[in-house]
Amino acid sequence: MNNAIEISVKNLNLWFGKFQALKNVSIDIQKNQVTALIGPSGCGKSTFIKTLDRMNDLVDNVKTTGEVLYQGTNILDSDTDVVELRKQIGMVFQKPNPFPKSIFDNVAYGPKVHGVRKKHNLNEVVERSLKAAALWEEVKDRLNESALRLSGGQQQRLCIARLLAVEPEVLLMDEPASALDPIATSKIEDLIYELKKDYTIIIVTHNMQQAARVATNTAFFYLGELVEYAPTIDLFERPRDKRTEDYVTGKFG
Amino acid sequence: MARTRYVRKLKELRQNVMDMGALTSQSVQDVLTALETSDAALAERVIANDDVIDNFDRKIEAQCMSLLALEQPMAKDLRIIATSLKMITDLERIGDFVVDIAEEVVTMAKPIRIPVSATKFNELVTEVKSMVADSIETYAEGNVQKARRFEGRDDRIDFLYKHIVENMVKALAQGQCSTETVADVASLLYIIRYLERIADHAVNIGNRVCYMEEGDRRYLK
Numbered sequence: 196m197n198n199a200i201e202i203s204v205k206n207l208n209l210w211f212g213k214f215q216a217l218k219n220v221s222i223d224i225q226k227n228q229v230t231a232l233i234g235p236s237g238c239g240k241s242t243f244i245k246t247l248d249r250m251n252d253l254v255d256n257v258k259t260t261g262e263v264l265y266q267g268t269n270i271l272d273s274d275t276d277v278v279e280l281r282k283q284i285g286m287v288f289q290k291p292n293p294f295p296k297s298i299f300d301n302v303a304y305g306p307k308v309h310g311v312r313k314k315h316n317l318n319e320v321v322e323r324s325l326k327a328a329a330l331w332e333e334v335k336d337r338l339n340e341s342a343l344r345l346s347g348g349q350q351q352r353l354c355i356a357r358l359l360a361v362e363p364e365v366l367l368m369d370e371p372a373s374a375l376d377p378i379a380t381s382k383i384e385d386l387i388y389e390l391k392k393d394y395t396i397i398i399v400t401h402n403m404q405q406a407a408r409v410a411t412n413t414a415f416f417y418l419g420e421l422v423e424y425a426p427t428i429d430l431f432e433r434p435r436d437k438r439t440e441d442y443v444t445g446k447f448g
Numbered sequence: 449m450a451r452t453r454y455v456r457k458l459k460e461l462r463q464n465v466m467d468m469g470a471l472t473s474q475s476v477q478d479v480l481t482a483l484e485t486s487d488a489a490l491a492e493r494v495i496a497n498d499d500v501i502d503n504f505d506r507k508i509e510a511q512c513m514s515l516l517a518l519e520q521p522m523a524k525d526l527r528i529i530a531t532s533l534k535m536i537t538d539l540e541r542i543g544d545f546v547v548d549i550a551e552e553v554v555t556m557a558k559p560i561r562i563p564v565s566a567t568k569f570n571e572l573v574t575e576v577k578s579m580v581a582d583s584i585e586t587y588a589e590g591n592v593q594k595a596r597r598f599e600g601r602d603d604r605i606d607f608l609y610k611h612i613v614e615n616m617v618k619a620l621a622q623g624q625c626s627t628e629t630v631a632d633v634a635s636l637l638y639i640i641r642y643l644e645r646i647a648d649h650a651v652n653i654g655n656r657v658c659y660m661e662e663g664d665r666r667y668l669k
């Protein structure tokens with residue numbers, strides 16, 4: 196197994212005003228593996244992944260302490276180039292959010308912003324990204340159609356293709372399949388499994404079976420704390436902490 | 449406590465496994481009483497009782513499958529179900545060995561004539577009865593300390609088994625058996641083999657209980 200560390204988080208604390216949403220979280224995210232974050236609503240898991248590409252900067256009154264080390268630098272430092280960071284660490288959201296543009300333009304958007312202009316280069320990156328997102332076969336004959344005409348599952352894979360087009364290293368996925376039906380969900384899960392060969396993936400999910408199916412490692416968050424972080428099979432078969440046990444067996448509360 | 453219906457279903461599962469265990473343990477006690485007292489009628493009743501054990505096996509397997517399919521159990525719940533599912537096979541096999549012993553008892557002479565000292569044989573019988581009863585108790589109590597002692601107890605069973613077989617074979621070889629006794633000796637050779645196998649299943653149950661409680665798969669070797 197590849198044990199290289201992609202992101203190392205040390206003593207991360209985060210406050211929204213006076214409310215502390217993350218409490219002293221330390222975690223090493225393995226490179227080219229899928230890491231699932233689970234926990235009840237409000238446990239801090241979404242806040243945590245948003246920290247990894249500085250999305251929380253968009254919220255007022257946020258204060259963070261600690262370190263998020265990525266490629267040798269602390270991305271929480273004020274001099275971090277956030278645009279470059281978000282190119283390398285991209286995010287897929289719960290609800291597919293394609294631009295109201297053609298399928299082609301959705302995927303070509305990022306490379307264009309980053310300076311790719313030549314048509315044949317864009318053609319190449321669009322095809323490669325759609326193939327990597329397992330969508331090419333379904334859309335190759337209608338690349339100029341509006342992305343909004345795709346099904347929910349196709350839209351979500353298009354959003355993943357749009358992300359892949361800018362050649363990121365890390366994919367953050369916040370409940371990427373929760374708005375999809377079981378068939379579209381299983382396509383996304385298969386895709387996640389394929390993508391981990393080339394990317395490091397961190398997925399937030401409410402669906403524990405999904406974490407069990409796709410993740411190499413799983414982290415359980417509760418009340419802003421990282422309670423337990425272990426290989427997925429260990430976390431679901433023999434959790435060490437009573438709180439994890441109660442959560443995964445559904446006996447919380 | 450959330451998931452009350454699920455928690456109740458798990459509790460029912462454990463109770464059924466304990467009931468099946470109690471029944472199997474009782475069958476072991478009864479068949480060995482039938483052997484000691486040459487009670488063919490009791491042996492016949494034990495044989496008939498095996499259907500009840502088999503029914504439990506099927507019923508509990510269905511319960512486990514339904515919990516697995518419908519409730520997505522995790523952590524200790526998952527281990528309880530996995531342990532129960534495997535353990536009922538051990539209990540069912542013990543039940544089958546009990547039937548095998550009972551069938552021998554029915555055909556043996558009354559009283560049974562054996563050419564070797566009864567001390568070791570009695571020890572084997574007593575210890576096997578006790579191991580089966582204890583294995584059910586370890587499951588009911590989740591008693592890992594007790595379960596861990598099974599391997600050591602099984603070593604003693606293996607020793608007794610070997611010792612008795614050697615002595616019986618020696619007695620046969622030395623012509624100490626009359627024509628009438630030979631048949632009983634042959635039956636007893638089978639019976640002690642069945643007892644040794646029953647003890648192995650009790651050891652399996654002990655190991656499964658350790659896994660159920662601690663989650664360490666090394667117990668499932």
